[in-house]
Amino acid sequence: MSKGPQRIRGTQDIWGEEADRFHAVTAVFDRVRRLYAFQRVEIPVFEDTQVFARSIGETTDVVSKEMYTFEDKGGDSITLRPEFTAGLCRAYLSEGWQQHAPLKLATWGPVFRYERPQKGRYRQFHQLDAEIIGTDAPAADVELLVLADQLLNELGIGAKEDGGITLQLNTLGDAATREAWRAALVAHFEAHRGDLSEDSLARLDKNPLRILDSKDPRDRPIADSAPDIDAFLTAEASDFFAAVTAGLDAAGVAWTRNARLVRGLDYYRHTAFEFVTDRLGAQGTVLAGGRYDGLVESLGGPHTPAIGWAAGIERLAMMIETPLKTRLGVAVVPVGAEYESYARTVLTRLRAKGARADMAFRGNLKRRMTRADADGAFLVAIVGGDEVANRTVTIREMATGRQEVAAVDDLQWVAEAAQQAVEMYEEGMGDTLNDIPLLGDDKR
RNA sequence: GCGAUCGUAGCUCAGCUGGUUAGAGCAUCGGUUUGUGGUACCGAGGGUCGCGGGUUCAAGUCCCGUCGAUCGCCCCA
Numbered sequence: 001m002s003k004g005p006q007r008i009r010g011t012q013d014i015w016g017e018e019a020d021r022f023h024a025v026t027a028v029f030d031r032v033r034r035l036y037a038f039q040r041v042e043i044p045v046f047e048d049t050q051v052f053a054r055s056i057g058e059t060t061d062v063v064s065k066e067m068y069t070f071e072d073k074g075g076d077s078i079t080l081r082p083e084f085t086a087g088l089c090r091a092y093l094s095e096g097w098q099q100h101a102p103l104k105l106a107t108w109g110p111v112f113r114y115e116r117p118q119k120g121r122y123r124q125f126h127q128l129d130a131e132i133i134g135t136d137a138p139a140a141d142v143e144l145l146v147l148a149d150q151l152l153n154e155l156g157i158g159a160k161e162d163g164g165i166t167l168q169l170n171t172l173g174d175a176a177t178r179e180a181w182r183a184a185l186v187a188h189f190e191a192h193r194g195d196l197s198e199d200s201l202a203r204l205d206k207n208p209l210r211i212l213d214s215k216d217p218r219d220r221p222i223a224d225s226a227p228d229i230d231a232f233l234t235a236e237a238s239d240f241f242a243a244v245t246a247g248l249d250a251a252g253v254a255w256t257r258n259a260r261l262v263r264g265l266d267y268y269r270h271t272a273f274e275f276v277t278d279r280l281g282a283q284g285t286v287l288a289g290g291r292y293d294g295l296v297e298s299l300g301g302p303h304t305p306a307i308g309w310a311a312g313i314e315r316l317a318m319m320i321e322t323p324l325k326t327r328l329g330v331a332v333v334p335v336g337a338e339y340e341s342y343a344r345t346v347l348t349r350l351r352a353k354g355a356r357a358d359m360a361f362r363g364n365l366k367r368r369m370t371r372a373d374a375d376g377a378f379l380v381a382i383v384g385g386d387e388v389a390n391r392t393v394t395i396r397e398m399a400t401g402r403q404e405v406a407a408v409d410d411l412q413w414v415a416e417a418a419q420q421a422v423e424m425y426e427e428g429m430g431d432t433l434n435d436i437p438l439l440g441d442d443k444r
Numbered sequence: 445g446c447g448a449u450c451g452u453a454g455c456u457c458a459g460c461u462g463g464u465u466a467g468a469g470c471a472u473c474g475g476u477u478u479g480u481g482g483u484a485c486c487g488a489g490g491g492u493c494g495c496g497g498g499u500u501c502a503a504g505u506c507c508c509g510u511c512g513a514u515c516g517c518c519c520c521a
Binding site: 006007009060061062065066083111113115116117118119120121125126127128199202210215216274281282283285286287288289309310311312313314315316331333335336364365366368369370371372373374377380382384385386394396398401403 | 445519
């Protein structure tokens with residue numbers, strides 16, 4: 001290991017295949033969110049600390065011990081975003097986006113939490129995020145869930161794969177429901193106070209709902225015998241949940257009711273959901289969210305119903321199949337250094353015509369050919385004394401060894417053949433040029 | 445923040461109960477082949493064994509601390 005500065009704990013340097021995986025996830029998300037007409041938005045990585053403290057809740061672990069908070073040179077308290085939702089709601093208020101409500105928004109990027117790192121869990125990690133702000137229609141809940149379902153399916157890890165992901169769904173009811181249920185739960189847990197784990201005793205004061213999904217065996221019987229929310233649902237809350245599940249069924253999205261699924265953050269109402277896998281150990285939640293009708297108000301805005309979800313990009317990237325290695329259309333290879341400027345002309349023309357082309361910065365012919373092969377080049381454009389004299393380029397098809405001569409003023413067909421090969425490869429239609437009419441039928 | 449396991453070359457690992465100059469595969473670079481890559485063969489470089497301290501005649505190997513990774517808890521994507 002070399003000396004010098006080291007990576008900060010819980011951060012990552014993403015490179016090579018890992019970077020390809022990361023990009024594959026964001027690329028699919030960007031395509032799918034367009035299908036659903038979600039607008040891409042960009043918001044700051046840091047905000048006034050109050051944005052998170054007021055919306056997430058001062059007493060939560062996220063705010064009280066996991067935020068990267070610091071004072072800037074002007075003396076203001078700044079926090080690196082631990083999630084997207086609060087910042088999006090702040091923007092919704094401060095930028096006057098209310099006039100466009102309801103808004104369907106999508107974004108992704110780094111978020112920060114000071115936590116103990118584990119596999120798939122970092123201090124700077126990355127999330128996909130989708131929100132619908134400004135409507136209390138259950139159809140919005142459905143819309144958001146169907147988006148998530150299609151995203152996971154297109155990533156190849158959806159519920160339809162065996163051992164894939166399951167959508168767990170619950171309702172937390174409206175404010176009246178939640179209050180009544182919470183009171184009943186507290187009464188129930190108080191009655192069994194002596195048998196609860198230490199963790200759950202602490203939860204009893206801070207966040208009694210969380211006892212429901214405790215993993216401690218001492219808590220399980222008590223949690224399992226706790227009253228269900230269903231008995232406390234108001235007619236409105238019950239109708240809302242029915243409308244959501246009916247919409248999911250109509251869209252063909254598989255779901256299971258998990259009456260023990262709750263949210264840690266205070267602003268959630270009605271729909272709560274998690275897409276869960278058994279493949280990632282304790283980090284099994286891959287995408288989660290819910291309706292947060294109280295959040296915008298807690299930021300000082302008008303009552304604004306909204307719903308959203310977030311998904312950890314690192315966790316999704318670990319689950320998808322290995323993406324295809326990126327391959328080069330054309331590698332330009334000068335026979336010697338004296339032909340490099342001519343080669344540069346060829347390279348520039350190929351790129352201008354849309355070919356994915358590259359040229360090593362230095363090296364002899366053999367070295368550059370080896371490099372072309374390592375880069376997965378479909379074609380190599382060789383230039384040396386003969387080519388310069390004749391204003392031509394020798395095009396070699398790497399898979400077959402066939403060669404053709406192209407005029408330097410007529411490289412269009414070379415660029416097209418290279419791009420065709422790249423595209424056919426990336427669409428999974430064969431990875432050798434034997435399958436591809438690369439060198440033009442008339443030239444064979 | 446709590447408990448546990450681990451930390452040897454760029455990567456994956458070997459190194460038995462402490463004992464001569466720390467090994468392998470892959471990768472990298474060079475050669476066989478100075479206008480032609482993949483395969484094969486030959487060769488080379490690369491490690492203060494995470495870091496610091498201790499025990500011992502002797503530490504990669506034992507002990508303590510520290511940093512990091514991993515697993516579980518907490519919390520959460």
